Amino acid sequence: xxxxxxxxxxxxxxxxxxxxxxxxxxxxxxxxxxxxDPASSKKPYSIxxxxxxxxxxxxxxxxxxxxxxxxxxxxxxxxGFNALWQPGTDHAGIxxxxxxxxxxxxxxxxxxxxxxxxxxRRVWQWKDESGGTIIxxxxxxxxxxxxxxxxxxxxxxxxxAVREVFVRLWDDKLIFRDDYIVNWCPRCETVLSxxxxxxxxxxxxxxxxxxxxxxxxxxxxxxxxxxxxxxVHPKDKRYxxxxxxxxxxxxxxxxxxVRVVADEAVDPKFGTGVIKVTPGHDPTDFEIGRRHGLxxxxxxxxxxKMTAAAGKYAGMDRFEARKQIVEDMKALGLIDRIEPxxxxxxxxxxxxxxxxxxxxxxxxxxxxPLAQEAIKAVRAGKIKIIPRGWTKxxxxxxxxxxxxxxxxxxxxxxxxxxxxxERDGSIHVSRTDLTSCPDCGSPVRRDPDVLDTWFSxxxxxxxxxxxxxxxxxxxxxYPTSLLVTSFDIIFFWVARMAMFGLYVxxxxxxxxxxxxxxxxxxxxxxxxxxxxxxxxxxxxxxxYGTDAFRFTLVALAAQGRDIRxxxxxxxxxxxxxxxxxxxxxxxxxxLDGYDAAAGRRGKPDLAARWIDSRLxxxxxxxxxxxKAYRFNDAAGAIYQFVWGExxxxxxxxxxxxxxxxxxxxxxxxxxxxxxxTLETTLRLLHPFMPFITEExxxxxxxxxxxxxxxPYPKVVRRRVDPEAxxxxxxxxxxxxxIRNIRGEMRVAPGLTLSAIVKPGPEAPSALVSANxxxxxxxxxxxxxxxxxxxxxxxxxxxxxxxxxxxxxLEGVVDLGAERQRLQKEIKRxxxxxxxxxxxxxxxxxxxxxxxEVVDKEREKVAQQEALRDKLVASLSWVG
RNA sequence: GGCCGAUUAGCUCAGUUGGUUAGAGCGCGCGCCUCACAUGCGCGAGGUCGCUGGUUCGAAUCCAGCAUCGGCCACCA
Numbered sequence: 014x015x016x017x018x019x020x021x022x023x024x025x026x027x028x029x030x031x032x033x034x035x036x037x038x039x040x041x042x043x044x045x046x047x048x049x050d051p052a053s054s055k056k057p058y059s060i061x062x063x064x065x066x067x068x069x070x071x072x073x074x075x076x077x078x079x080x081x082x083x084x085x086x087x088x089x090x091x092x093g094f095n096a097l098w099q100p101g102t103d104h105a106g107i108x109x110x111x112x113x114x115x116x117x118x119x120x121x122x123x124x125x126x127x128x129x130x131x132x133x134r135r136v137w138q139w140k141d142e143s144g145g146t147i148i149x150x151x152x153x154x155x156x157x158x159x160x161x162x163x164x165x166x167x168x169x170x171x172x173x174a175v176r177e178v179f180v181r182l183w184d185d186k187l188i189f190r191d192d193y194i195v196n197w198c199p200r201c202e203t204v205l206s207x208x209x210x211x212x213x214x215x216x217x218x219x220x221x222x223x224x225x226x227x228x229x230x231x232x233x234x235x236x237x238x239x240x241x242x243x244x245v246h247p248k249d250k251r252y253x254x255x256x257x258x259x260x261x262x263x264x265x266x267x268x269x270x271v272r273v274v275a276d277e278a279v280d281p282k283f284g285t286g287v288i289k290v291t292p293g294h295d296p297t298d299f300e301i302g303r304r305h306g307l308x309x310x311x312x313x314x315x316x317x318k319m320t321a322a323a324g325k326y327a328g329m330d331r332f333e334a335r336k337q338i339v340e341d342m343k344a345l346g347l348i349d350r351i352e353p354x355x356x357x358x359x360x361x362x363x364x365x366x367x368x369x370x371x372x373x374x375x376x377x378x379x380x381x382p383l384a385q386e387a388i389k390a391v392r393a394g395k396i397k398i399i400p401r402g403w404t405k406x407x408x409x410x411x412x413x414x415x416x417x418x419x420x421x422x423x424x425x426x427x428x429x430x431x432x433x434x435e436r437d438g439s440i441h442v443s444r445t446d447l448t449s450c451p452d453c454g455s456p457v458r459r460d461p462d463v464l465d466t467w468f469s470x471x472x473x474x475x476x477x478x479x480x481x482x483x484x485x486x487x488x489x490x491y492p493t494s495l496l497v498t499s500f501d502i503i504f505f506w507v508a509r510m511a512m513f514g515l516y517v518x519x520x521x522x523x524x525x526x527x528x529x530x531x532x533x534x535x536x537x538x539x540x541x542x543x544x545x546x547x548x549x550x551x552x553x554x555x556x557y558g559t560d561a562f563r564f565t566l567v568a569l570a571a572q573g574r575d576i577r578x579x580x581x582x583x584x585x586x587x588x589x590x591x592x593x594x595x596x597x598x599x600x601x602x603x604l605d606g607y608d609a610a611a612g613r614r615g616k617p618d619l620a621a622r623w624i625d626s627r628l629x630x631x632x633x634x635x636x637x638x639x640k641a642y643r644f645n646d647a648a649g650a651i652y653q654f655v656w657g658e659x660x661x662x663x664x665x666x667x668x669x670x671x672x673x674x675x676x677x678x679x680x681x682x683x684x685x686x687x688x689x690t691l692e693t694t695l696r697l698l699h700p701f702m703p704f705i706t707e708e709x710x711x712x713x714x715x716x717x718x719x720x721x722x723x724p725y726p727k728v729v730r731r732r733v734d735p736e737a738x739x740x741x742x743x744x745x746x747x748x749x750x751i752r753n754i755r756g757e758m759r760v761a762p763g764l765t766l767s768a769i770v771k772p773g774p775e776a777p778s779a780l781v782s783a784n785x786x787x788x789x790x791x792x793x794x795x796x797x798x799x800x801x802x803x804x805x806x807x808x809x810x811x812x813x814x815x816x817x818x819x820x821x822l823e824g825v826v827d828l829g830a831e832r833q834r835l836q837k838e839i840k841r842x843x844x845x846x847x848x849x850x851x852x853x854x855x856x857x858x859x860x861x862x863x864x865e866v867v868d869k870e871r872e873k874v875a876q877q878e879a880l881r882d883k884l885v886a887s888l889s890w891v892g
Numbered sequence: 893g894g895c896c897g898a899u900u901a902g903c904u905c906a907g908u909u910g911g912u913u914a915g916a917g918c919g920c921g922c923g924c925c926u927c928a929c930a931u932g933c934g935c936g937a938g939g940u941c942g943c944u945g946g947u948u949c950g951a952a953u954c955c956a957g958c959a960u961c962g963g964c965c966a967c968c969a
Contacts, residue, residue, distance in 0.1 A: 026929060212966085219969090231969060244969095280968050288969050297967040356969090370967090402896065406964070409895070413965085500964085535904085537962095568917090569905080573897070575962095577904060581918055588931040595929035602928075637908095645906075649916075664928075672927085749935095755923090756935025762924050793926090 024601065028594035030558030033708045038152055046090075046721045047157045049097035051485035058094035059490035060086055061474050061523075062158060063498050063506070067102035067165060068109050068143040071150035073532045073540060073578065074499060076550040079156050080563045081529060081570065081644060082497045087157055087700035088639060089494075091725035097490050099477050100151070100158035102144065104167045106466040107201060107363055110425040113139050129424050129461075136425045150551065155559055155703045157721070162486075164477045166469040167427065174476035175427045175469050176444055178517060183431075183442040187379050188419075190431075190440065194292075194299035195418055197371040198361035199317030199331075203422040204375055205361060206465065207415070208504055210368050212357040219354035220339060221285070224271075225262045227255070228349045230284035232356060233294070234342065235335040237264065238323045239312040240271055242290035244301055247275035249286050265341040266324040274305040296370050309372050317369060331369065376420035376429060376462065383512035384411040395521045396511060399642050400572045403503065403528050410504050419465045426463030433458050471509030474522035496523040503528065527642045529570060535579035553583055560702035561587035567701055568648040589652060590705050593698075596660050597709040600687045603671045609714060612685025615678060619744075619784065621686035622737035624663040627654060628690055633728045635697055651698050659690060662745065669790055688714055697726045744784045747818060750811030751792035754820045758809060758831070766794035766820050771802045773815025781816075794820065808890060835888045839881055846878055 041047065049059070060082050065075055082098060090096035113136045114124055124132045144165075151158065164171060182188040196205040217232045224243065231237070243260070245252040255273040262269045271290070278297055279288055292302030293311040302309065312323040319326045319334050326334045342348050359368040388411045390396045391404055398404045420429060431440055432447040436455035441447060447457050469476070474496075478487040492514070498507060507526060514522030533539055534546045541547065553562045564586040569576040617625065631654040638647035663686075670676070670683035692713050699706040699720050710720040717723045751768055760766065770788075772778045778800055781788075785796045804810060804819050807828060811818035822828060 024928095027931075028929095229969085233969080278967080278969095283968055291969095295967075295969070297969070300967080357966090406896075409965070504965095531963095537904090571906070574905080579904080579918090582904080584931075585917055588929095591931050592929065595932085597928080599928035641908085643908080646908085649906075653916085660928085661933090668928095752934060753936085757922095759923060759935095762926065762934065 024598050026595060026598065028558070028591045028705060030560060030590070030704065031555075034153075034155075034559050034704045037704055037707050038155065041157070041719065041721055042152075042160065044719070046719060047098070047159050048161060049095055049159055049486075049490070051489040053095040055093060055095035057097070057489050057494075058086070058089040059097040059099065059493040060495050060497065061099045061477055061493055062101060063496075063502070064101045064103035064164075064166065064470060064473060065147050065151075066105040066108055067140050067147070068105070068112060070146050071154070071550055073548050073550050075147075075151075076154060076562065077529060077532050077566045077570065077576065078497055078499060079151060079154055080566050081527070082495075083154070083156050083563075083703075084567060084644065084700040085495060085497070085639070087703065087721070088725055090157070091696065091699065091721070091723060093724070095489070097162075097486075098156070098158045099162055099164070099490070099493075100148075100156075100160060101164035101473070101477055102147065102166070103466065103470055104140070104165065104426060106421060106423055106426040106463065107203065109136060109140070110423050111201070111363065113425075124424065132424050153551065153554060153559065155563065157703075162477070166466075166473075170479070171469060171472070171476045172427055174472050174480055175464065176430050177481045178472060178513065179430055179464070179468075180442055180444050181517070182378060187382070188376060188442075189379065189416075190374060190376050192372055192374050193377070193416075193418075194296050194370050194372050195375055196359060196368045197315060197373070198364065198366055199315065199369055200364050200366040201361060202315060204373065204418055204420065205368060206418055209362045210359040211362050211365075213360055214355055215358045217354050217356055217358075218339075219284075219352045220342075221349035221351070222289075222342065223347050223349055224287070224289070225260050227252070227287050228285050229287040229289055230352075231289060232354060233291075233335070234338050235319070235326075235331055236291040236294045236312065237269070237289060237338065238266065238319075238326065239291045239293045239310040240269055240289045241292060241310055242271050242302065242305065242307040243273045244276045244279050244288050244290050245273065245286060246279045246281040247277065249275075249279075249281040251281075252287060263345075264347070265338055265345065266326070272305075272307060274301065274307070276301045276304065293372055294370055299370070299372065311372060313369055313371065315371065315373075317366075375418045376431075376460075377416040377418050380414050380417050380512060383516050384414045384508075386515040387411055387508065387511040390511060390515060390521050395524070396526060397524060398526045398528065400528065402573060403500065407503060407508065410508060417465075419468050420460075420462040421465055422461075423463050426466065427469060429460040429462050429464060431460040433460065467505050467509055470506055471513040472517070474510055474514055475518055480517070491518060492521050493523045495525045495527060497527045497529065499531065500528050501531075525642075530573065530575045532566070532576045532578050535577055535581075537575070537577050548578055553580075556580075557583045557587040558590060558704075560705045561590050563703075564589065564648060564701055567644045568652065570644040572643065589656065590702065592656055592660060593702075593705060594709070596655070596664060597691060597713070599664055599668075600691055601712055604684060604688070604714075606677070606681065607684045607688070607714070608681055609685065609688070612681050612688070615682030615685065617682060617686060618679070619737055619740055620663060620666040620787070621683065622734045623741040624659060624686065624690055625732050626734035626737050627658050628693060629728050629730075629733045632693075632697060632726045636728070648701060651694075651701065655694060655698070659694065663687075663690070665791060666787060669787070693726050696720060696723050699723075700725075740780055740784075743780060743814065743816070744787060746813035747781070747788050747811075747816060748791045750813045750816075750818050751788075751794050751820060754809040754811055754818075755793075758822065758826050760825055762793065764793070764825055766792070766825060767797070768792070768794040768821070769797045769799055769802045769805070769808075769819040771817040771819070772798065772800055773817070804890070806890065810890070832888065835884050839884045839888065843881060846881065 062082065063078060086096050086098040117124060127135065179188065196207065196210045198205055219230050219232055220234050221228055221230045222234065227243065245256065256275045257273065259270060259272045262271060278301055290298045290301050290307055292299045292307055292309045294313060310322055312320055313331050314320045317331050319329045319331065321327045326337065329337065360366065361368055388408060391398065391407060398407060431442045433440060434450040434453065434455050434457055436450065436453055439452065441451055441457065449455065450457050474493050475487060475491055478484060478491055480487055510522045514520065531539065534548060538544060538546055550562065561583055565583045568586065631650050634650040635647045638650065667683050667687055670679045692710065692715055695706040695710045707720045747770060751766060755766060770781050772781050778798055782798045785798060789796050802819065805821065807823045808819040808821050811820065
């Protein structure tokens with residue numbers, strides 16, 4: 014490396030991120046640094062991205078999620094792994110379809126007006142228009158994905174994977190079609206899985222209805238029209254006589270015929286201990302009905318309106334019908350009483366419409382056997398969930414898993430590969446499209462439903478790598494190394510991937526699962542569009558720089574705790590980037606005459622040995638923290654090292670050699686220490702702050718073409734130097750003690766103090782003497798070392814680790830003024846003491862005030878006494 | 893109802909397996925435009941670690957109970 018010199022004026026004293034970010038990302042991408050190579054002999058390391066909604070845009074959660082992944086993948090890539098970060102996007106069935114439906118609505122059209130084929134074409138068009146946004150934004154974030162491998166859940170290849178898995182599950186009898194009670198959203202007109210139903214507490218009326226000889230309570234009187242039974246607990250003596258009877262109950266619209274059954278599901282202590290059984294509109298009732306052979310009567314339709322079976326209420330909205338029926342029952346004297354009641358109602362996760370339990374024919378995956386394997390994999394440690402606490406949640410959900418309804422009444426998605434024979438209705442599931450019945454040659458009709466979005470995302474770790482084909486990527490990178498995701502999709506996604514991965518590949522889809530927390534606003538509120546408190550990551554990146562934004566998220570990403578993001582935080586880390594920038598500016602502008610070889614030959618002085626030792630410790634800490642996914646600790650370790658040690662101490666010390674041209678050997682040695690420390694630090698920091706580190710690194714003497722592919726720092730044992738650390742601790746302690754006195758005594762920073770240092774057992778004279786000039790400069794004090802010294806008059810005392818330091822005050826501070834100040838403070842303290850004592854002495858206070866108030870007052874007095882004593886002591890030395 | 897988490901400085905949070913004087917950022921006070929950086933430098937104030945009890949030589953840390961807040965799950969109509 015040739016000697017170089019940079020004029021400090023040539024580099025801005027502010028780090029300006031925009032230009033740097035724009036310059037480096039395209040270079041990295043063009044040079045192919047993001048690409049993994051399945052033929053490489055390096056150890057593979059892979060991450061699949063949680064696919065964002067293809068038509069979405071980057072929100073703060075993506076910011077955190079992808080920054081963490083980028084930190085890991087960049088670190089591993091630098092550390093010599095064959096690293097693949099597999100990117101892609103999700104078609105997000107219902108979400109995307111709703112957006113396009115809204116666009117149509119703006120044109121005054123409904124999707125039915127276009128027809129299915131045309132509608133789907135419109136969605137594809139929308140996908141093509143908006144699909145690039147989130148990818149561009151991820152690039153803006155610095156994400157080092159292998160973009161040449163970008164996948165989409167509805168790509169030809171991934172669709173083939175979906176169909177293949179569907180067929181295999183069908184052949185294995187793990188997919189079935191059944192009439193079952195489902196969560197139905199009357200607005201979206203589709204079935205929802207249990208996970209897609211949000212619960213919300215609502216106030217309701219608990220209506221006690223007279224049912225012939227019995228009385229029972231319900232919050233849903235309108236479903237009375239669909240009652241086909243009554244149920245009581247088998248052991249409930251009160252109602253035993255009715256069990257088995259069929260009752261004709263006079264009701265609002267003629268009589269209702271119900272059979273009384275005994276079922277364990279009934280809680281005899283709740284309400285009257287009798288429940289009405291409406292198998293058509295309640296999941297519990299549906300189960301009871303199945304157990305006892307009660308018929309299903311559907312009185313509410315898929316549109317949320319009462320059906321023809323509801324008699325005179327037919328066509329009425331379900332909630333209006335509820336009111337009307339209560340009115341009618343009141344009129345007929347069928348209501349015993351009404352009580353207020355608060356309970357959870359199910360809402361559609363997309364549109365918040367109250368979900369209607371309805372019986373309909375849907376496709377299901379019997380996930381129970383798959384869940385068993387998924388549980389085993391975690392128990393056996395083949396999948397490690399971090400933080401550990403989430404494993405219990407995972408087990409609990411897997412243990413209680415129910416069949417997964419996978420059909421959705423949408424047009425956007427993977428259409429179910431099943432055909433019905435027009436002749437006998439037989440079902441034919443096929444890898445290829447059918448035009449006629451394989452059994453009888455009759456015409457066939459394809460099932461119109463599409464699959465739940467999570468079906469295709471569940472295949473993501475292997476479908477993106479080429480499955481069902483046996484590709485080099487699949488062989489090299491499956492199972493993946495790490496999955497980084499948020500806790501809110503553990504069940505939706507992580508659990509499904511675990512089940513599908515084990516079922517299809519016979520191997521876990523990932524080894525480690527890191528679950529990160531939620532990013533909230535500065536007040537701790539969940540960000541939401543309706544609250545208007547959404548922080549736009551792009552704005553933050555523009556305002557403070559991408560590196561600062563990334564570093565903020567990482568620094569705040571403590572395990573198991575939500576992140577409160579505020580501008581002040583990002584600003585703080587923007588300042589950190591600026592600090593680093595200026596440290597680099599100092600180094601770069603003092604490299605004239607630099608000779609790397611000569612620098613290496615030189616003998617490092619104490620400070621150089623110290624900073625090198627601290628650097629090794631930092632490298633070790635960062636590696637350990639990243640290994641354990643303690644991102645915040647890793648970031649904190651670097652921050653502390655760069656600012657608190659390298660800048661605050663080493664750069665100040667280095668200036669001594671840099672600015673003094675009388676010792677060229679020392680200068681070159683120090684230049685070398687500076688370059689080497691800074692260069693290593695940049696590599697250590699690169700995964701967190703990719704842009705600024707590359708920019709500075711390129712300007713520094715370095716080896717290689719980019720920091721992105723430079724080696725990640727390793728701890729060099731022989732550079733760990735406990736002796737240097739001990740000795741520097743003494744020097745720093747003395748400096749701090751003198752600065753402390755300067756601060757307390759309000760001595761101007763420009764004034765040079767004179768200090769006598771009396772070494773103690775921990776700090777031999779030789780050590781202090783050897784570093785006297787260092788101390789002198791850092792503390793701005795003329796230092797005399799004297800083991801026999803005793804404290805002179807008019808001096809301030811500092812004590813550190815057995816060393817005594819006497820700082821002369823004569824001529825430096827106005828002793829008279831200082832005396833006055835001390836006297837004034839002593840007086841104030843004494844006044845406070847006197848006041849406090851008087852208060853305590855007053856009987857009405859001492860006897861009547863609460864004990865803690867009295868204690869507090871006593872404490873205050875004691876504090877003031879201690880302060881006074883300290884001031885008096887100071888005064889004696891100043892006097 | 894079940895499970896989980898949180899409670900530490902004015903604010904937001906760190907604090908690995910129990911171990912000297914409990915840390916950081918922001919904010920606050922004092923002094924500084926010291927030739928890398930005022931997005932900065934030096935110094936300082938500020939904490940009964942939610943409460944009660946227990947284990948221990950020793951507890952912010954482990955155990956039990958309580959209080960407050962938050963989250964997830966759940967078919968009590």
